[in-house]
Amino acid sequence: MVVIAKTQDFKDGQAKKFEIKKGKETLEGFVLRRGGKFFAYVNRCKHISIPLDYGDEDFLTSDNKFIMCKNHGALYEPETGLCVSGPCAGRSLEKIELEIKGGKVYFTR
Ligand code: FES
Known part of the structure; x- marks a missing residue:
C-alpha cells in the first residue's frame, strides 16, 4: 500500500494528484x-x-x-466514475482502489 495523503489535508471537494505505476506505465491519478x-x-x-x-x-x-x-465539459459521477453527460456519456473513468486507515489515504499497487 502507498500513502497518498492524510485525510485532514482535504477540505470537502478538494482533490490531490499522485502518480501510480501500472506495468511500465506511470499514470497520473487523483x-x-x-x-x-x-x-x-x-x-x-x-x-x-x-x-x-x-x-x-x-x-x-x-x-x-x-x-x-475541463476540455469539453463531460460530467462524471464522483461515486462511480460514470460519465452522465458529454461526448463520452456511458463510459467510466478508471477507478483506483483506496483504503483509509489511521487518518491516511492509501492505494494498493
Ligand atoms: S477531452 Fe474530456 S470531454 Fe473532451
Whole structure:
C-alpha cells in the first residue's frame, strides 16, 4: 500500500494528484474528498485521452456534484466514475482502489 495523503489535508471537494505505476506505465491519478468520502481515478478523460483538469487539481463542478472534464465539459459521477453527460456519456473513468486507515489515504499497487 502507498500513502497518498492524510485525510485532514482535504477540505470537502478538494482533490490531490499522485502518480501510480501500472506495468511500465506511470499514470497520473487523483483522489477526491466529497461528503466525507474519498474516491480516486486515473486522470484521463474517456473522450480524448488527456487530463480532466488544467493542471490545477480542480476536478469538481462549482456545486461539487460532478467531476468535470475541463476540455469539453463531460460530467462524471464522483461515486462511480460514470460519465452522465458529454461526448463520452456511458463510459467510466478508471477507478483506483483506496483504503483509509489511521487518518491516511492509501492505494494498493
Ligand atoms: S477531452 Fe474530456 S470531454 Fe473532451
